[in-house]
Amino acid sequence: MKYVLISFFGLFLLITTKAADAKVYALTVGIDEYAFFQPSLDGAVNDSNDIANTLKTVQGAEVVQFLNGQATKSNIFKAWTVLAERAGQGDHLILHIAGHGAFQKAVFPEAGETFDNMYLLAGFDVTGEGTKERILDNEFAFLFEKEREATVLFIADICFSGTLARSAFLETEAKVRRLEGLIEFEDDQLRDELVALGPPPSTSAVQNLFEIYAVGPGEIVPEVRINNQMRGALSYSVARAFEGHADRSNDQLLSETELDRFVLRKAREHANGLQNPETRASADLALAFPTINRSLQPPVIEKLKFFVLASGDADVDRDLITARLVHEEVEYAKDPLAADLILEVGGGSFAFFNSTRDLIYPSVSAIECEGWSSDGCAAKLLNRLETEFSAVVAKEVFLRRLAERPLREAVEVWTKNTATQYSKGERIGFHLKTEVSDSVFLFALDKFGRITALVDQPISVDASKPLFIGESIVEPPFGADHFFAVTGGEELRAFSRWLKANNGRALSQAPETATPHGSLGAELIEKLTQGSLSVGVLPIFTVEQMQQIKN
CATH class of the missing domain: 2.60.40.2550 (Immunoglobulin-like)
Known part of the structure; x- marks a missing residue:
């Protein structure tokens, strides 16, 4: 028996749970490639793979995964129905989704909502059959309301309320990974089904439900580079929690308090503070999720990758800069989307931006010269740049390594x-x-x-x-x-x-x-x-x- 003292919304409860025989049933969905949106995302499939691979190492876990075109509404609902039927008293049902979210005018505005949030599937379109390839928050609520025995964990690594965009925070002429605004439908073939379902049950009234959302209202979900992959910070943090990094009590069981504290903190760290996840829990919830029983060694940190950007029309010798700056902890990225650091150089000044494109070194004049090739400007700039680049890299490497280590969070x-x-x-x-x-x-x-x-x-x-x-x-x-x-x-x-x-x-x-x-x-x-x-x-x-x- 496990005794858990939990606190949610000011309510303290002492609950006993038996977790030794609990089984895990999980459905994870990751969509990078969309028929309606171009270009694609880069991190949702990585997110799903990480969650799936992590959960598959939990003894006795059953994991179903749909990626890109496999992620049809029919496949998702059928798989969830099968898993829910197999899950019994005290088991864990997990639904993890990663990809684009959006919102539409509420189907039942009389229920007090102006908009309905929705998860967009690979075949989504604003007209015809494609309008059916989306799942509204109303439908998720009905799925969870039906479950009376297992504990449900819902992990939504999408912008599920607010601006509703997973974004790379790096806009180029060729690629903008951003979906914004209200979706209007020319021929909504799903609406009649939604109306027939009726007003959705409140998830706050659903038993044994723990929800984790990537962001709160009005915020975006950044895709960030973590260990040489584009990722969603929320999914990455949840996977590490499942491994046991959030198990502060060292009992190989993950409580809702441990999961809540770890995920909210780690997601913020990996997104450089730009992401503020939200969690919600049933008042009677007593989570006791079985973590993976293995030595928790920090993952190997890949080399930091940097890209050189010429500011404006500046004539900058990237090869010369690269030759001076590459060392044992950094390497050059030919693709800016693959960079952890962006070095912006122009005239006699330079600046650094991190993986979420926040300014980490101010754009100030380093030396007085008119251009890169004027009167030894390059040599003078490189001398100063080399010293300050090493200091900036050392801090970025420190922050990455610290984020991967288990920290006490009191x-x-x-x-x-x-x-x-x-x-x-x-x-x-x-x-x-x-x-x-x-x-x-x-x-x-x-x-x-x-x-x-x-x-x-x-x-x-x-x-x-x-x-x-x-x-x-x-x-x-x-x-x-x-x-x-x-x-x-x-x-x-x-x-x-x-x-x-x-x-x-x-x-x-x-x-x-x-x-x-x-x-x-x-x-x-x-x-x-x-x-x-x-x-x-x-x-x-x-x-x-x-x-x-x-x-």
Whole structure:
């Protein structure tokens, strides 16, 4: 028997569940290729493959997968019906979807809704038979309402409410991965079926349901590069949770609280703060999902890939830049869509953008010259660029490696709004909250990965209420800053002393004392992920647009 104390919407319940004999039945759908939308997505099939491959390693799991053209409405509903019939009391039913979402005028506006959200299938069209190849939130609600025995996990890695677009955050002349706006139908052949179903049941009234949505209202789902693949941050984070990385109690069972905290945090980290997933749970839910019983080693991190973009009409020698910048941790990407870093060069200035195209190094003049080829401009620019590029890469590598390590998550840090991009003169108010009353130490990493201690010593935090840390005024260009809050009792004091001793030093530098770690960044990761420390991370970016990329 497993005893779980859960908290949802202010309601605390003590529940007992028996999970030893629970089985897993899963249906995962990933659609990159659409008949109606061109060009395709790049990460939805990867998402589905990751979820499927992860769940197939759970003992006794039954996994059905549909990709691209296989993902017809008929196939999906038939497969779900079979899985639901096989799932019994205490088992787990999983429905994972990845691809394009959209919205339409509500079928039942009298039920209080203006729009209905929908998942678009590979054969979708706005007229004829293609109008049937979509699944509305109403239909999902009826599917879940029928299930009376198994626990249902619904994972929607699409924009299911709001702007409803999975986006690559990188628009080129040849490819724009973005679907926006209200879908209007010329000949809706599905409407009569929807009307016949009647008003949908409220999912809040459905028993044993846990829903995870990639974003909240008004937000987009970025496709991001993770380990050399375009991915959805939500699906990737859920797969790692299923592996056991979210199992904080080390009982090889995943509770709803563990899943909720891990996925919401990791998805934000992988999307550089641009994504804010939402979860919903039945009031009587007691999730006890069997995680994979294997050694949880961090995945191998691929080399960081960068692309050189000539700003405007600048005459830039990409080969010369590449020859100077490539080293053991980075390689050149011929395709900008495959890049983790975009280096924009023009005249005597340069700037860096990350995988979600946030500015991480401000576009400022590095030297005075009229153009790349004028009076040794290239040589002067490359000398400065080489040094600063190494620092930027060291920080990006640090953030990627940290995101792949299991972190204790007893502290949360946020700003007064959910934005991560800020303009000149804007005020940013910082807040934090801990699970237990504890001490917290605050530090930041600037665009070069330089460590800045923000307090002299750990400060006390009352777990019963959020702590307002302070307010800053944005004065760009500051590029990308990352704000860290760390808790951990007595161990925190040793960490704070170590960090203050390294105040002002960069992650790319070697540790001052002899250690097995090759860099200060590697040593910091070990300190943050070993022992009893808990870590909260908040990325902050300057608002600035990148030039449109032309291959």
